[in-house]
Amino acid sequence: MKIQTFTIQKVSDMTGLSPHTLRYYEELGLLNKIGRNEHSYRMYTQADISWIHFLLRLRSTSMPIAQMQQFSSLRSMGDETIALRLELLENHHNQVQEQIDHLTENLDKIARKIHHYKELLNNGSK
Amino acid sequence: MKIQTFTIQKVSDMTGLSPHTLRYYEELGLLNKIGRNEHSYRMYTQADISWIHFLLRLRSTSMPIAQMQQFSSLRSMGDETIALRLELLENHHNQVQEQIDHLTENLDKIARKIHHYKELLNNGSK
DNA sequence: ATATACCTTCGAGTGAACTCTATAGCAAGG
DNA sequence: CCTTGCTATAGAGTTCACTCGAAGGTATAT
Numbered sequence: 001m002k003i004q005t006f007t008i009q010k011v012s013d014m015t016g017l018s019p020h021t022l023r024y025y026e027e028l029g030l031l032n033k034i035g036r037n038e039h040s041y042r043m044y045t046q047a048d049i050s051w052i053h054f055l056l057r058l059r060s061t062s063m064p065i066a067q068m069q070q071f072s073s074l075r076s077m078g079d080e081t082i083a084l085r086l087e088l089l090e091n092h093h094n095q096v097q098e099q100i101d102h103l104t105e106n107l108d109k110i111a112r113k114i115h116h117y118k119e120l121l122n123n124g125s126k
Numbered sequence: 127m128k129i130q131t132f133t134i135q136k137v138s139d140m141t142g143l144s145p146h147t148l149r150y151y152e153e154l155g156l157l158n159k160i161g162r163n164e165h166s167y168r169m170y171t172q173a174d175i176s177w178i179h180f181l182l183r184l185r186s187t188s189m190p191i192a193q194m195q196q197f198s199s200l201r202s203m204g205d206e207t208i209a210l211r212l213e214l215l216e217n218h219h220n221q222v223q224e225q226i227d228h229l230t231e232n233l234d235k236i237a238r239k240i241h242h243y244k245e246l247l248n249n250g251s252k
Numbered sequence: 253a254t255a256t257a258c259c260t261t262c263g264a265g266t267g268a269a270c271t272c273t274a275t276a277g278c279a280a281g282g
Numbered sequence: 283c284c285t286t287g288c289t290a291t292a293g294a295g296t297t298c299a300c301t302c303g304a305a306g307g308t309a310t311a312t
Contacts, residue, residue: 009258019259020301039308041259054239057232065299079246086243093240096233100226106183107222113180114219117212120205135288145289146271165278167289191269259308265301272295279288 005035005043015052022052029069030055032076061096131161131169141178148178155195156181158202187222 008019017025022042025031031051034042044052058068071088074081134145143151151157152168157177160168170178184194197214200207 007259018301021299023261024300039259041308057235059299061229061232061236082243082246086240086247089236089240089243093233093236096229096236100229100233103187103222103226103229106187107219107226109183110187110215110219110222114212114215117208117215120208121212133289144271147269149290150270165289167278254312256311257309260306262304264303267300268298270296273293275291277288277290279286281285282283 003045005037005045006049008042008044011044011049011052014049015056017052017056025052025055028065030065030072032072058092061092062099063092067092129171131163131171132175134168134170137170137175137178140175141182143178143182151178151181154191156191156198158198184218187218188225189218193218 006014008022011017011022012019015022022031026034026042031048034044034048037043055068055072058071059065067088071085074085074088132140134148137143137148138145141148148157148168152160157174160170160174163169181194181198184197185191189197193214197211200211200214
């Protein structure tokens with residue numbers, strides 16, 4: 001039984017990353033050794049796609065590409081780096097939590113400004 | 127009684143924006159008519175500084191500069207634009223709330239990955 | 253067989269938001 | 283009066299994360 005693989009366009013559809021960006025990520029070392037078919041077309045496995053989805057979680061929580069490179073590099077070094085990866089991820093987790101806290105605080109201040117504008121509008125039409 | 131004013135360096139210290147960025151923001155039309163002293167040095171009023179702090183809230187909730195320009199432009203047009211500003215701000219409020227929701231969801235997935243790594247570490251030392 | 257719609261690599265281009273450089277005027281301490 | 287450090291303007295340069303273009307090989311439908 002063969003492992004199912006996907007062309008770059010399929011993966012683009014599945015992840016939302018353009019083929020250009022998928023090649024770019026590979027070149028940056030974020031994706032390790034994507035297989036090729038007989039015409040040297042990239043063929044992605046399900047594992048590759050899961051990894052891309054995980055990378056997208058990191059990206060969408062504002063992890064810089066440089067740090068994702070570091071993480072990917074540790075991953076490609078095998079199981080001895082799990083402790084380091086864990087540390088990196090826990091740090092990131094804390095930063096995201098802070099990010100959320102700041103956003104929540106700012107959101108509250110914006111809500112106050114909205115309230116202020118609403119009052120101005122009411123007094124204006126008095 | 128004179129109004130107290132502040133040099134660009136003071137304002138930089140108070141807001142965290144560099145003097146460069148303060149001039150840049152002014153040039154973009156985000157700050158309206160900063161006063162000048164007899165040597166044509168910028169002198170910022172307390173009102174200017176409050177406005178900068180508000181801009182920073184918008185920025186740190188990822189409002190693009192272009193939208194801040196739009197908002198600032200409405201502000202400089204006076205009270206007839208309050209309804210429009212309110213609308214703009216409410217839209218932004220909703221976007222920030224979505225942002226927070228997405229972050230929270232991703233944070234949760236990252237927490238699972240952390241949990242997964244911790245399990246790997248425990249089994250490894252068994 | 254030909255059109256079209258993929259795929260490849262490599263290097264250049266883009267847009268957002270700063271950030272810095274160069275050149276020059278002003279100003280307070282010793 | 284000189285040095286150090288502020289201020290000014292205009293325009294060029296930087297960083298990040300893509301994004302595109304050119305040139306050419308491959309694949310499927312008619």
